[in-house]
Amino acid sequence: MNNNNSAKKVKMNGNGESVIDNIRREYSDYKGGALQLTKDDTTGIADICINAFERRNALSGTMMSQLSDIITQLEQWEQGKAVIIHGSNGFFSSGGDLNTVRNIDNSDGGRRMALLMHDNLSRLQALPLLSVALIEGKALGGGAELTTACDFRVMSREAEIGFVHIKLGVTTGWGGGTRLVQMLGPCKALDVMMSGRLIKAAEALNIGLVQHVISDCDTNDSNCVLSKCHEWLNSYTRHNAATLRAIKGIVNSARWLPTDEALKKEVEYFASVWGGPAHQKALGSNIKHK
Numbered sequence: 001m002n003n004n005n006s007a008k009k010v011k012m013n014g015n016g017e018s019v020i021d022n023i024r025r026e027y028s029d030y031k032g033g034a035l036q037l038t039k040d041d042t043t044g045i046a047d048i049c050i051n052a053f054e055r056r057n058a059l060s061g062t063m064m065s066q067l068s069d070i071i072t073q074l075e076q077w078e079q080g081k082a083v084i085i086h087g088s089n090g091f092f093s094s095g096g097d098l099n100t101v102r103n104i105d106n107s108d109g110g111r112r113m114a115l116l117m118h119d120n121l122s123r124l125q126a127l128p129l130l131s132v133a134l135i136e137g138k139a140l141g142g143g144a145e146l147t148t149a150c151d152f153r154v155m156s157r158e159a160e161i162g163f164v165h166i167k168l169g170v171t172t173g174w175g176g177g178t179r180l181v182q183m184l185g186p187c188k189a190l191d192v193m194m195s196g197r198l199i200k201a202a203e204a205l206n207i208g209l210v211q212h213v214i215s216d217c218d219t220n221d222s223n224c225v226l227s228k229c230h231e232w233l234n235s236y237t238r239h240n241a242a243t244l245r246a247i248k249g250i251v252n253s254a255r256w257l258p259t260d261e262a263l264k265k266e267v268e269y270f271a272s273v274w275g276g277p278a279h280q281k282a283l284g285s286n287i288k289h290k
């Protein structure tokens, strides 16, 4: 389930291809860079690396198309507990690749990119596992919007995030504006988008845009930052996958369904783990919460 119920809203074009598949096919021609997915079935933690550092990890069309395939793999990953999205060489992402953007710089071209990235990021947010955007360097424009589709945002001490769209004469186009209002409220979301300013880690933490700042790594030590992010995430991923995924399902239901329907879903998520292996193990032990 996700908030646009893409299965129900699939629009087909003349040759029976969905609109999104048609856009994905077109975008695979806009070359440059790659997204790398690694999944650890033992820990249940996946990693997506945005790899186009020569363009500060900007997302080309082919990378936007790849993101769709990666999300499909994660939707089907039953052992999955979490995914960390980060950029190569200590830089998150500079947003849409301006070389791709220059090929689609009319209203319909923008709409098609928006449709693809809305589908991608709505499905990312709806994944039945925890998602973390690990921000080093800068997250700009669409790169900042990509972080809003993750459950959590973690920043390194020197990192900055900027919804710079207004400086390019455009609005958010990948769903980040709507998610910012849901996260921060309309007033702070307006401030962030209307100013287009770069927000440093301390302020981002203070306004609730990010949930954790990694401050005990040397500057540019990306291996340390990634390791500290895993340590932070472990307070959640140390629990069993079935319960973690059920709790994420409850949160997603409450995000997008009317309350009465979300509550019915909560009953089913509850019943799905009640009496299960983790529950039985806990009941058989001398439970003490410290």
Ligand SMILES: CC[C@H](C(=O)O)C(=O)SCCNC(=O)CCNC(=O)[C@H](O)C(C)(C)COP(=O)(O)OP(=O)(O)OC[C@H]1O[C@@H](n2cnc3c(N)ncnc32)[C@H](O)[C@@H]1OP(=O)(O)O
Pocket: 053, 054, 055, 056, 058, 094, 095, 096, 097, 098, 099, 101, 138, 140, 141, 142, 143, 164, 165, 168, 170, 171, 172, 173, 174
């Ligand atoms: C809805 C989403 C929205 C859209 O799709 O319309 C967008 O996301 S639009 C893109 C928004 N992003 C920007 O406007 C970022 C513009 N770039 C910068 O501010 C800087 O390049 C920065 C801060 C990312 C990096 O600065 P730094 O001084 O470290 O390096 P350079 O500026 O020399 O950049 C290195 C190299 O990367 C190329 N580059 C950077 N960003 C992009 C990008 N978004 N698309 C394509 N290429 C990018 C830059 O041109 C340099 O290449 P070079 O060949 O060496 O000139």
